[in-house]
Amino acid sequence: MKLIDKDKQYQVAALMNGSVIDHIPSGLGGKIIELLSLNTYKKPIVLGKNLKSQRLGFKDLIKIDGIFLSPEDAYKVALFAPKATISIIKSYQVEEKLKARLPSTIEEILVCPNPKCITRHENAKTKFLVKQQKENIYLSCCYCQKDFLIDEVKEYSR
Numbered sequence: 001m002k003l004i005d006k007d008k009q010y011q012v013a014a015l016m017n018g019s020v021i022d023h024i025p026s027g028l029g030g031k032i033i034e035l036l037s038l039n040t041y042k043k044p045i046v047l048g049k050n051l052k053s054q055r056l057g058f059k060d061l062i063k064i065d066g067i068f069l070s071p072e073d074a075y076k077v078a079l080f081a082p083k084a085t086i087s088i089i090k091s092y093q094v095e096e097k098l099k100a101r102l103p104s105t106i107e108e109i110l111v112c113p114n115p116k117c118i119t120r121h122e123n124a125k126t127k128f129l130v131k132q133q134k135e136n137i138y139l140s141c142c143y144c145q146k147d148f149l150i151d152e153v154k155e156y157s158r
Helices: 029-035 071-080
Strands: 018-025 045-053 057-065 085-090 093-099 105-107 127-133 136-141 147-149
Touching (some): 029 045, 029 057, 071 085, 071 093
Antiparallel strands (some): 018 057, 045 057, 127 136, 136 147
């Protein structure tokens, strides 16, 4: 367990219990909040935008008070931030660190951007194959067989 230094000067205040999503590419924190439906929780959520980062230059960071994200949540985070880390914090201590890793498939979370896809017109659950080529993440819809860059996805299932 890594103890958080309470005396260290942080750009965002330390969290007593909850989850921290770090190393999010700058500008994508809001998408991750929406994707994880964090805006529906009645707990404090802090979104730090454009924070200085040695690794990324600038980054976003999300702190979620009182909510512990799961490995399944880490898969969702990886869609937009494949190098992100998720820290589970208890009593100011990092209890667990999850690495965002891309899943091979993703179901029900994303809406297919193809307006003619059957999933947009019938009660069919979406399913995408996930592929990464260098820094680009592609989704291949299992129904309409079209490929999309992750940035083309604008809607999320509820």
